[in-house]
Amino acid sequence: MAPMGLRLSPLGAAIFCLLGVGVVYHLYSGVLSTRVAAFRQGSRVDLRDLLALSVEAAVQGGREVRRTLIGGREGGGREVNSEEHDGSAGEGEVWTKAIPPDILKKVPEGKEVPAHMVTVWIDPLDATQEYTENMLQYVTTMVCVAVDGEPVIGVIHKPFTGDTAWAFVGQGHNVSRRSSYSLSPPTVIVSRSHAGRVRSFIQGAFGNATTITPAGGAGYKVLSLVAPLPHDTASTSDQADVYIHVTYIKKWDICAGAALVKALGGRMTTLKGEDIDYRGNEGNSGGLVASVGLDHKALLERLPAWDPENH
Known part of the structure; x- marks a missing residue:
């Protein structure tokens, strides 16, 4: 926040x-x-x-x-x-x-x-x-x-x-895609604050071999989807294929990342695949999924319904 x-x-x-x-x-x-x-x-x-x-x-x-x-x-x-x-x-x-x-x-x-x-x-x-x-x-x-x-x-x-x-x-x-991305299984980056809660949700979608990377900051998570910036360490641990967030999030946390993703041909949507409207109220309650080099529709189809009571 x-x-x-x-x-x-x-x-x-x-x-x-x-x-x-x-x-x-x-x-x-x-x-x-x-x-x-x-x-x-x-x-x-x-x-x-x-x-x-x-x-x-x-x-x-x-x-x-x-x-x-x-x-x-x-x-x-x-x-x-x-x-x-x-x-x-x-x-x-x-x-x-x-x-x-x-x-x-x-x-x-x-x-x-x-x-x-x-x-x-x-x-x-x-x-x-x-x-x-x-x-x-x-x-x-x-x-x-x-x-x-x-x-x-x-x-x-x-x-x-x-x-x-x-x-x-x-x-x-001034950013670019990486040379390759994977959906079978992907590396998924999630918030440190609820990494445990979303583990079963993500593994249910992509399998137990899925790498789940907890990290802080929505901006950092979006940058993990693109090619390393000049002063990044370029470590593979800093790279992800998908960014998933399942709870309420402020639009000032995600709007800049949404523009970067969109400029590179990717998408950032709610968990249901809906576009997020960056006007009006300050928050997005539908969760989000962001990808750059993957078939976003196919990605969304693999996600089960998010049930906060059971995760």
Whole structure:
């Protein structure tokens, strides 16, 4: 669960759910909210601009996540509102709206959509529990842009490696599929918090030889489905074929991953195969199944009905 969720829908109505990480609140408010007024001046917004802004927000948020942890270890324990200056509103105030070269190379043209159709979901600290336990490989910061309820832009940043994965559905991405995936049996990645509960459910679908990998953070789990990022260890233990979640989950936890998966030709759905609408309420209660290089329909057909009373 995210320590703070920021939803802008449509691009001017911000909903803040702050659960104690003030540094990230200020950082994301500075990077994204200071641009809202400019976006609202027109009736349309350029999604390439939002992609660049989302990458900037995720990277800056990651710096603060890392810096806060280091400050706590050193006994400082003080809140920092921006990378450079204490007490400021965040570096986002001076964002130049420049498009990074790697985005320009892969997304050479902008794409405008009506502003009222846009929803922005932010998870400034995914894998909160693991963060407090110093299991930093699971920690990510995420930003997602949905258009008319569909995930279109996803950014997942790993603060403790410096890797940033991004995707703009139908336009470009800096991540790729792995060379192979398996369904017989697959490696299934699940949440650490309920790995035992879903074991029989997964083995019933794919057999007792199925490898079940418990992990923290929805962002980490999605990245386990794609080719390793530049600073990943590339260990086979970090790779999975399927991501399954069986309980209620916030949309800011999964929207960015849904966009990455979709951009690579994969799907993220509920356990029943339904598409998830990334507008409206903040949560998804239908569980989820995500895959990139598999026949998603065939995957869903092998899943038994989830019964929380018997698992």
